[in-house]
Amino acid sequence: MKRFSGFLLKEFLHIIRDTRTMLILFLIPIFQILIFGYVIKNEVKDAKIGIIDMSHDNVTEEITARLDAAVDFNVVREYRNYEEAESGFRANEIKAVVVFADNFANDLGKYRSADVQILLDASDPNLANLINSYISVILNKYSHEKIQTGTPALVSTEPRMWFNENLHSAYMFVPGTMALILMLITALMSSISIAREKENGTMEILLVSPLKPIQIILGKLTPYAVLSIVNVISILVIGNVVFGVPVNGSWVLLLLSSFLFILLALSLGLLVSTVVKTQQTAMFISILGLMLPTMLLSGFIFPIENMPVILQYLSYIVPAKYFLIIIKSIMLKGLGLDYIINEVLILISITVGLIALSVLKFKTRLE
Amino acid sequence: MAEIEINNLYKSYGDVKALDNVCLSVEKNGFCGLIGPDGAGKTTLMRVITSLLVPDSGEISIGGLDPIKEYKKLRLKLGYMPGKFSLYQDLSVEENLRFFAGVFGTSIKENYHLIKNIYSHIEPFKNRRAGKLSGGMKQKLALSCALIHKPEILILDEPTTGVDAVSRREFWEMLGEIRNYGITILVSTPYMEEAVLCDQVSLLFDGKVVESGTPKQIVERFSSTIFAVKTVNIPASLKVLRNMEDAKSVNSFGQNIHVVFNDGNHSVEQITNYLIKNNITDAKVSIINAGIEDCFIDYIIRQNKN
Numbered sequence: 190m191k192r193f194s195g196f197l198l199k200e201f202l203h204i205i206r207d208t209r210t211m212l213i214l215f216l217i218p219i220f221q222i223l224i225f226g227y228v229i230k231n232e233v234k235d236a237k238i239g240i241i242d243m244s245h246d247n248v249t250e251e252i253t254a255r256l257d258a259a260v261d262f263n264v265v266r267e268y269r270n271y272e273e274a275e276s277g278f279r280a281n282e283i284k285a286v287v288v289f290a291d292n293f294a295n296d297l298g299k300y301r302s303a304d305v306q307i308l309l310d311a312s313d314p315n316l317a318n319l320i321n322s323y324i325s326v327i328l329n330k331y332s333h334e335k336i337q338t339g340t341p342a343l344v345s346t347e348p349r350m351w352f353n354e355n356l357h358s359a360y361m362f363v364p365g366t367m368a369l370i371l372m373l374i375t376a377l378m379s380s381i382s383i384a385r386e387k388e389n390g391t392m393e394i395l396l397v398s399p400l401k402p403i404q405i406i407l408g409k410l411t412p413y414a415v416l417s418i419v420n421v422i423s424i425l426v427i428g429n430v431v432f433g434v435p436v437n438g439s440w441v442l443l444l445l446s447s448f449l450f451i452l453l454a455l456s457l458g459l460l461v462s463t464v465v466k467t468q469q470t471a472m473f474i475s476i477l478g479l480m481l482p483t484m485l486l487s488g489f490i491f492p493i494e495n496m497p498v499i500l501q502y503l504s505y506i507v508p509a510k511y512f513l514i515i516i517k518s519i520m521l522k523g524l525g526l527d528y529i530i531n532e533v534l535i536l537i538s539i540t541v542g543l544i545a546l547s548v549l550k551f552k553t554r555l556e
Numbered sequence: 557m558a559e560i561e562i563n564n565l566y567k568s569y570g571d572v573k574a575l576d577n578v579c580l581s582v583e584k585n586g587f588c589g590l591i592g593p594d595g596a597g598k599t600t601l602m603r604v605i606t607s608l609l610v611p612d613s614g615e616i617s618i619g620g621l622d623p624i625k626e627y628k629k630l631r632l633k634l635g636y637m638p639g640k641f642s643l644y645q646d647l648s649v650e651e652n653l654r655f656f657a658g659v660f661g662t663s664i665k666e667n668y669h670l671i672k673n674i675y676s677h678i679e680p681f682k683n684r685r686a687g688k689l690s691g692g693m694k695q696k697l698a699l700s701c702a703l704i705h706k707p708e709i710l711i712l713d714e715p716t717t718g719v720d721a722v723s724r725r726e727f728w729e730m731l732g733e734i735r736n737y738g739i740t741i742l743v744s745t746p747y748m749e750e751a752v753l754c755d756q757v758s759l760l761f762d763g764k765v766v767e768s769g770t771p772k773q774i775v776e777r778f779s780s781t782i783f784a785v786k787t788v789n790i791p792a793s794l795k796v797l798r799n800m801e802d803a804k805s806v807n808s809f810g811q812n813i814h815v816v817f818n819d820g821n822h823s824v825e826q827i828t829n830y831l832i833k834n835n836i837t838d839a840k841v842s843i844i845n846a847g848i849e850d851c852f853i854d855y856i857i858r859q860n861k862n
Contacts, residue, residue, distance in 0.1 A: 195658025199647065206646045390642030394701075397606050397636045398659045399628070553627070555608040 192400060196408035203382065204412055213378065218370045218420050219427065225362040226432050233319050237265045239283040241274055244293035248303075252331055256287065261323050278310050285309045285320045363428035364516045365489030368450070368509040370424065371417055372483045375451050376458035377475040379413045383462035384471040393555065402551045410455045414448075421447045437523030443516060446529075449536050450512045454479075456543035457508075463550040483509040511535050557617060559584040559709060559740040560605065565614030567600055574600040575611065576763035582742060582756065587735055589754030590744035591848065597763040598744040599639055602713045605742065606636050619709055619740075632660075635707030635739075639714045641694050645687030649678055649697055652686050653704060660705030670737060671700040674730050692723025699730065710734065712743040716750065728753050748849035759852055766855050771848060778846040778854060780804070781820065783827055785813040787839040796834045800827075805857055814850060 204210050238256065242249050257264040265283060268274040274286045288306040290296070296303040307324055309317040386392040395405055421444065428434040436443060457479055465471045484490060486500060487509035493501055504510050511532040518524040526533070560582040567575040574597045582588040590598050603609040605618055607627035616623055621630040643652045650664075653675070657664050668675075678693050678700070686697060695715055702710060712731075716724040728750060731741060743754070751757045751771055758768040767774050787793045790808050797806045797815055804816045815827070824841045831839045 192659055192661055195655055199644065199651070199655050202647060202651065203644070389645075390638050390640040391644060393608060393638045394636060394642055394656075395659070396608060397631050397634055398656075399632050399661065400659055554610065555603060556610075 193404050193408060196400065196404060197411060200382070200408055200412045204416070210378065214374060214416055214420070218366075218374070218424060221370060222363070222366050222424055222427050223431075225366050233261045233316070233323055235263050236261060236285070236316075236320055236323075237283045238262050238320070238324075239274055239277055239286040240264055240267045241270065241286060241288040242267060243291045244289050246294035248294040248297060249289040252289075252328065253287075255327055255331060256324070259323075259327055274308065278308075283310070284316065285324065287324060360434055360521060361489075363424065363432060363434045364513055364520060365484075365487070367421065367424050367447070367516065368487060368489065368512050369480065369483050370420060371447070371451055372454050372457075372479055372509065374420060375413050375417050375454035376461065376479050377472065379410055379455055379458035380461040380465070380471040380475050381468050382413075383409055383459070384465050384468045387465075388467050396553060396555070402553060403548065406459060406548065406551065410459065413458075414451055414455060417451045417454075418444070418448065421451075434520065436520050438519035438525065442526060443519045446512070446515045446519070446533060446536075449533065449540065450508070453508050453536055453540040453543065456540055456547055459547040460543055460550070463547055463552070482507045486510070487513055489513060508536060508539055557620060558582055559586065559619055560588070560742060561615070561617045562601075562605075563615040565601075565604065565616060566612045567597075567604060567609065568612055573763045575604070578614070578760075578763070578765055580758055580765065580768070582740060584740055585735060585738050587731070587741045587755045588743070589751045589757040590742065590760055591746070591748060591751045591757055591852070592744070592760035593746055596760040598760055599713055600763075601760070602636075602711050602742070602744060606634055606711055607631060633708040635702040635705065635710040637698050637702040637710075637712045637715055639717070641698060643686050643694070643698055643701060646685060648683050648685055649689070650682040652697060653701055656701040657704045662705050664704065667704055667706050670706055670734075671703050673733055674703070675700045677726075691719045692726070695719055695723065695727055696730075699727070703734065706737075707739065709740045709742070712741070714744050714746065716745060716747065724750070748847065748852060751848045757848065759848070759855065761852070761855065761859075767851060774848060774851055775846045778851050780816045780846075780854070781822070782844050782846050782850055783815045783822070783824070783841055784809075784844045785815060785827070785831070785839050785841050786811060787813070787831075787836060789836060789838070793831065793836050793839065796831065796836060800830060805853055807853060809847075809849065814844075816850070816854070 204214070240253050240256075242253065253264060256262050266277065268277060268286065274283075277283050277286070286308040288308065290304040290306075293303045305328060307321055309321055311317040383392075386395065425436065425443075429436065458475065461471055461474050461478070465474060482503075486493075486496075486504045486507045488504070489509070493504050493510070496504070515529045515532045515536075518529050522528075558581045560580060562578060562580040565575050565578040566573070576597075578597070578601060580588070580601075590601065592598050600609065604611050604616065605623065607618075607623035607630055610624055618630055619633050621633075623630055644655070647655065653664055657667070674696050678689070678696050681689065681693065686694065689697060699712075699715065702712070716727055719727065724747075731743065732753070735741060745751070755770060756768070757771055757774065759766045759774070767777070769777075785793060785797065790811075790813060793813055794806060794808060797803060797813060800806075800815075802817045802819060802822070804818045806813060806815050808814075824843065827841045828839060831837075831841075
């Protein structure tokens with residue numbers, strides 16, 4: 190035990206004395222979450238839109254006023270015709286144009302429906318889609334109200350976004366960033382720290398000492414496990430205070446499942462370190478092999494359902510996918526263990542398998 | 557049985573024979589020097605002895621233990637200082653020492669007497685990071701760390717490579733003192749002149765042990781006469797002497813040139829006259845005793861001829 194505690198102390202000293210490591214451990218997570226939070230936005234706020242109103246009656250004017258009043262939009266201009274609107278698009282004055290047909294109010298009265306056209310700048314397809322659905326929501330809401338007051342109205346469909354009523358992108362990226370950061374810190378840093386011992390030749394001395402392989406492994410991994418827990422808590426706090434992401438379920442369950450994911454990432458880092466000889470290769474493998482899949486194939490940024498079939502199958506072996514399901518269920522849906530037991534079991538078995546494999550592969554000699 | 561007993565040891569990396577039928581025997585409390593140029597197989601041999609590498613074949617017993625099967629027990633008895641400076645550069649002198657003491661389940665206090673003479677040189681800098689020490693001090697720290705757990709066998713891989721001449725001398729004096737604690741020492745070095753300080757040496761070349769015995773024995777086996785030529789104009793003298801009839805080897809050793817002939821019909825006067833005839837007038841020629849390096853060069857020349 191004395192041997193182990195000495196080893197642990199040494200590891201903490203390595204981390205504290207290396208400025209680069211400290212930066213990666215504590216500044217990058219905060220930066221990453223703020224960057225994801227403020228820069229990469231999947232929501233519409235104050236989008237500039239234009240209007241072509243061929244009818245100019247009380248109905249079209251009321252709808253225009255409603256669009257302008259919504260926080261999502263800002264009606265900046267009214268165009269007389271399509272040509273004018275097109276030059277508006279080209280000058281980047283607007284992102285969308287809502288066109289009301291001639292005799293709008295009359296048609297609505299006569300045929301109980303009237304034509305609205307939405308023109309969108311699809312050079313940014315995601316944004317165009319979002320604006321389209323936002324405008325539709327406002328139109329539908331209007332017609333819905335008119336039906337209730339007995340006035341004839343447009344056809345009504347009403348989507349409602351459950352669990353994320355306002356489509357806040359923070360709800361998406363806080364869990365995603367957490368998976369990414371945990372993968373980065375635990376797997377990358379631990380594999381680098383073991384590779385460093387090999388590169389500096391100190392592994393040679395450690396091997397020719399009475400330290401057992403399991404003591405070397407645990408001594409290397411424990412500091413990163415502790416620091417990752419600190420990171421999990423700070424990410425959740427920033428997510429909650431700055432971006433208003435709630436934790437609807439149990440905190441204990443959330444922390445325990447995060448710890449499970451940390452263990453998994455650590456065992457991945459350990460496995461990487463058993464096959465590499467230098468810090469450079471460790472970093473290369475960790476970033477390409479672990480971080481990119483976590484970012485791209487976990488459903489963090491791109492929905493898994495929209496991927497080519499082969500990538501969908503590949504996503505089954507990306508642990509972050511299960512972790513995201515688990516923490517989104519706990520944080521956003523407030524679900525308990527019984528709803529996520531399958532994902533938890535999958536993560537546990539991956540972890541156990543990886544640890545067993547790494548311990549087997551850990552060499553007690555130089556070759 | 558001897559403390560280090562190795563018979564017919566082989567180890568290859570692919571086609572390269574790193575160890576080729578190596579035999580070595582060091583008694584308890586012996587002080588053995590492993591001499592050879594870079595790539596002779598010194599490090600490989602030491603790694604096999606410290607159980608870090610598994611040999612292809614051969615018998616090996618270190619401290620009565622088999623490094624392949626009983627490596628766990630063996631590692632408790634060993635002190636090992638690898639060729640590269642391999643301590644933690646970001647830890648202080650004292651932290652390094654405490655760590656290595658801790659890893660072996662002992663403390664600095666318990667075995668301080670063992671390292672006192674060595675550590676006292678660097679103790680004034682005990683709060684300095686190891687990476688900021690000079691080469692000589694790094695070696696002293698590395699030796700202290702290898703000794704702090706009172707090993708029975710100390711394996712040192714080129715401890716004085718890259719260290720200044722004064723520190724090297726000090727280092728070898730320290731090794732002599734360590735022997736007083738009954739520790740068996742195996743040390744490798746590419747510097748031939750250091751070998752005379754050991755009580756037995758083995759010359760390693762191309763993975764083979766080409767000579768072994770006490771430094772005195774090895775030198776006595778050398779039969780030819782060696783003429784030392786002292787001159788300021790070494791490059792020109794080398795060229796002139798190499799053109800001499802019968803010259804077997806002509807090599808510079810510091811400020812001297814050592815000349816060996818194929819037969820014994822040469823004298824100091826004859827060589828002096830020959831040099832004067834070739835416009836080298838300041839040369840002082842004398843007959844000297846062979847050093848380990850002369851034996852080594854002699855062996856390599858014989859190898860090349862065969």
